[in-house]
Amino acid sequence: MRITGSSGKTSSVRRGRRPRLSKKLQAESLEHRVVLSGDGLLDIAPEFRGQARIDESAGGTLVVEGTPDDDIILAFRDGDQLKVAVNGATVSVPYDSVARLHILGMDGNDNIGVRESVRHATQLEGNNGNDSISSDGSHGAVILGGNGNDRLGGTAQADTIDGGAGDDKIGGKGGNDRLGGGIGNDEIYGGDGNDIIAGDPIEATPADDADTNRTALSAISPELVPERPLYDDIIFGEAGNDRISGNAGNDQIHGGDGDDEIHAGSGWDYVEGDDGNDSITGGRHGDVLFGGRGNDRIAGGDGDDYLIGGDGNDRLGAGDGHDWVFGDATNFWPDGYVDPVKYAIDFANQGRGNDFIHGNSGNDILLAGNGDDTVLAGAGNDYVQGGYGNDSISGNEGNDHLIGDSTIVNDPVKPAPVDPTEEGTDEIDDRGAIIGGGNDRISGDDGDDMLSGQGGNDSLSGGNGNDTISGGTGADNVFGGDGNDRIGGGAGADTIVGGSGDDTLSGGSGNDYLNGGDGNDNISGGNGNDTLVGGDGDDTLNGDEGNDVIVGGNGDDKMFGGRGRDILVGGPGSDHYDGGADADVIFAIDGVVDEICVDPADLIFKDPFDIDC
Incomplete structure (x- = not known):
């Protein structure tokens, strides 16, 4: 038998003694190949056609590479041996002689799996090809899909999975996972656990147990990697308190159970927070953001967004665009609806919650719905409807139309149907029958505002500007403020003060x-x-x-x-x-x-x- 070191020099082996070499040793014979190290013995079957080695520099890692063809690779424990089979031919090493397992699929459409009996820290890489990689090991895994349309499944522990380039399908299973879709139109399922999920390219740094020539995902950044093409992802956070980032592309994101943190990213995105107290942030373009059940926090971002709080006491902020904000309504977008006015007619007063809503710089439509709500319209020419309950409404800057309770919008000025690729200003009219009531507090502040208390004993203040104010039914207190105001008390014993300006009071x-x-x-x-x-x-x-x-x-x-x-x-x-x-x-x-x-x-x-x- 001849034994050579990695430097090419020859050493001899005496019975009962280990060769004193700092590098790995490879033994060759007609029957089989053997690699010796200071910590263990690697046995390779004669029909094995891949590559295998023990990398001591990485703390004792069994590294197995497949062939350039389509491989089936399976890692498992057999007695006191850790075995990896490549297309049926096995590589084995004493189970406790290594701390880590690193499998590389190379080229081809590979199928890589790890059985539950393997308790080593594991890194699995598909590289090129449409690969299927999954691990049932009892230790968390690092799984890198590489190029191709891959199917990647993690363990019940904390995994790090990156789909790489291609249209990938990723499942985190249990554990607190870090999941990244990479470039492509990906579908991601977080599974149980508090996961961090990113739909598109993410930052990656070498892991401690990674091959020095490769990269393992160790951190997911919610920031968009610049100069990347757009890709459309489908992401399911499922159970657990997840952190999800859509990044580039027009994404569909479902938070699932748990208190999730969701960043829609730079595309035209659709987000459902589902159950839990979720934090949802829109992005650069027009997003549709549903809080779902729970006390949610939703921020619209830069585009013309649709924010829907759903069940619970929610906080909703419209952002910089011309936004529609619903305090209650539904927990997801119903099938067959493309017109937000039609959606508002049918669902604006569905559900109940004491919501806090603020508009911001755009011309916003803010529909608080049921409950005792607080609405701040912000800058811009806003339309605000408090809905059922005792609401507090402030118009702030701009020429606002503020309504304390609810109307059925019979003949609105309709905007175009919902199209996430279009941006513009929406309009809504208040013509219709009064159906709600509540003791509301409404303040117009600056601008030429329209305020309507409708049902209930309301307190209305026009503030600066030439305001139009209607108290509606109930005993209302109305103050016009500065400007030439038009004020109507409506039914009930009202107190009306015009303030400065040439006012018309009824x-x-x-x-x-x-x-x-x-x-x-x-x-x-x-x-x-x-x-x-x-x-x-x-x-x-x-x-x-x-x-x-x-x-x-x-x-x-x-x-x-x-x-x-x-x-x-x-x-x-x-x-x-x-x-x-x-x-x-x-x-x-x-x-x-x-x-x-x-x-x-x-x-x-x-x-x-x-x-x-």
Whole structure:
């Protein structure tokens, strides 16, 4: 027998003694080939056509390479031997003589498997070809698919799997896995455990047990690797608290059970958080992001996004685009729906949760749905609908349309059907029947806003700008703020203050209090026994139906009692008094010349120099 070292020099072997060589030794005979090392003996069958060695520099690793053809490679324990069969021909080593196992499929469409009896740290590489690689070993594995359309399955332990180039299908099984699809249209299933999943190219660094000429995945970065083509991935986080990154491509991501962290990436992505308290972030383009069941946090990103909280008390932020945000609605996009307006009509008030919603810089449509919600519209010209419940709504900057409760949108201005490759501004109209109620707090802030309290006892403030405000049903408190506002109280006993500006106030039905504030105001009480105060400015006040009290205040005011037994009180300025039908009381003693339309039934207190109409 002849024994050669890796340097090519020859040494002899004496019986009972090991050769004193620092490198691996290879023994050759007609029957079989043997590799000797300082820690063990590697036995290779004569029909074995691959390559095998023990790499001591990596801490004792059995390295087995397949052939350039299609191989079937299986690793298993047989008694006290660790064996690897390549197309039926085995390589064996004493089981405890090595700490790691490294199998390389080389070229061809390879099938590589590891049985449960193998407890070594394992690295499996398919390299070129459409490979199928799986491990049932009791130690976590590093699995690299390489080029080709691969099927990769991990262990029940913590695995690191990278599909590489090609359209791969990856399953993590149990354990806290790191899964990366690599370049291609991949399908990834996390399985049980708290997994980190990336759909497209990821950062990789050499692992401690890797061959020095190869790379093993040791960390997954959610950042997009630049200058890569786009690929479409399908990712299932399944059970566990997973971290999932779609990266490049138009991806479909399902978080599954657990509290997941999902980054949609740079494509037009569809995301379902599913069960659990999930954190979901959109990306560069228009994404559809569903929180699902649980108390979720959803952020839209840069594109024109659709954010749907689903069941639970959710926090939703619209991002920089023109976004649709639903506080409740469904946990996934129903089949057959392509029009977001139709979806809003059918599902905006489905489910219930106390949600927090904010818009941001775009022209957003924010539909809070059921529950006691808080909505901040942000910058942009926004449409906000609070839905059922006691909501707090703030418009912030922009010309906003704010509605406290719910409407059935019968005849909307419809945007184009949902197309994740298109970006633009959506519109929605509020024409329809009121179906909801709640005691809402609505603030328009800056801009020319439209506020509607609808059902419930609401508090509405227009803020700066020329606002249009409707209290709706219920006893509402309405303040117009700065600007020339148009305010209608609607049904119920309302309190309405116009604030600065030339305002138009209407009480509607109910016993209302209306105060024009500064400016030349036009005030109408409507039905009910109302109190009208003009404030500063040259105001016009109409009591309309009911027994009203009308106070002109400062300025040259015009006061009309209308039907009912009214009381009209002037103030500084040359005022006009008309009590209207029924017996009224008029106080016109103010030291200036007033004009009074006299009715014999009226009781009039006036200055002697006042004139009749």
